[in-house]
Amino acid sequence: MIIQIPNLGPIENNAYIISIGNKAILIDAPPEPDKILQRLEENNLKLKYILITHGHTDHIVSTVFLKNQTNAEILANENDIKMFQKPWNLLHLRAKPFTPDILLKDNEEIKLGNKNIISLKVIHTPGHSQGSICFYQEKEKILFSGDTLFASAIGRTDLPGGDQNQLIKSIKEKLFTLPLETKVFPGHGPSTTIKTEKENFYF
Ligand SMILES: [Zn+2]
Numbered sequence: 332m333i334i335q336i337p338n339l340g341p342i343e344n345n346a347y348i349i350s351i352g353n354k355a356i357l358i359d360a361p362p363e364p365d366k367i368l369q370r371l372e373e374n375n376l377k378l379k380y381i382l383i384t385h386g387h388t389d390h391i392v393s394t395v396f397l398k399n400q401t402n403a404e405i406l407a408n409e410n411d412i413k414m415f416q417k418p419w420n421l422l423h424l425r426a427k428p429f430t431p432d433i434l435l436k437d438n439e440e441i442k443l444g445n446k447n448i449i450s451l452k453v454i455h456t457p458g459h460s461q462g463s464i465c466f467y468q469e470k471e472k473i474l475f476s477g478d479t480l481f482a483s484a485i486g487r488t489d490l491p492g493g494d495q496n497q498l499i500k501s502i503k504e505k506l507f508t509l510p511l512e513t514k515v516f517p518g519h520g521p522s523t524t525i526k527t528e529k530e531n532f533y534f
Pocket residue numbers: 385387459478
């Protein structure tokens with residue numbers, strides 16, 4: 332089951348809960364963590380992993396709070412480690428520093444569950460930040476794209492660590508090679524598909 336929690340905080344972040352049985356994975360830790368805890372509680376879910384798509388403050392601001400509340404492990408890519416350990420100030424958002432429990436590499440599988448399992452593949456897509464990663468659920472053909480790919484847009488690259496050519500290369504070589512019917516759930520805004528974005532890509 333996938334639960335989308337939209338419009339969190341001043342930049343309207345999306346968080347996603349993926350569950351199997353009573354276990355759950357959270358994708359990103361945006362503002363308004365009470366809404367995330369509420370959805371976990373409503374569905375009787377125990378949070379096991381907090382997956383971080385990248386180190387920008389709107390995606391990590393509640394990481395430490397949610398870990399303290401749930402005892403979940405934090406998983407992220409090492410290339411954004413400086414932002415996790417010394418988070419940037421963003422608008423009024425102030426994130427507590429943390430070090431991920433598990434550092435994720437490109438192509439690594441994250442698994443949760445016993446008989447039925449959630450399996451997510453890590454796709455390293457540098458460009459929006461150097462540690463940006465997407466998570467791909469191969470069986471269901473679902474991609475969690477963070478701020479790398481949005482509906483009709485791509486991530487900004489004007490912040491430190493951003494590189495537009497690298498971002499376009501990551502999208503073309505690592506995301507547009509996924510099946511066309513793949514559903515895309517971004518870090519902000521509505522969902523889309525690889526087919527739609529590939530057909531309308533103007534970079
Ligand atoms: Zn970002």
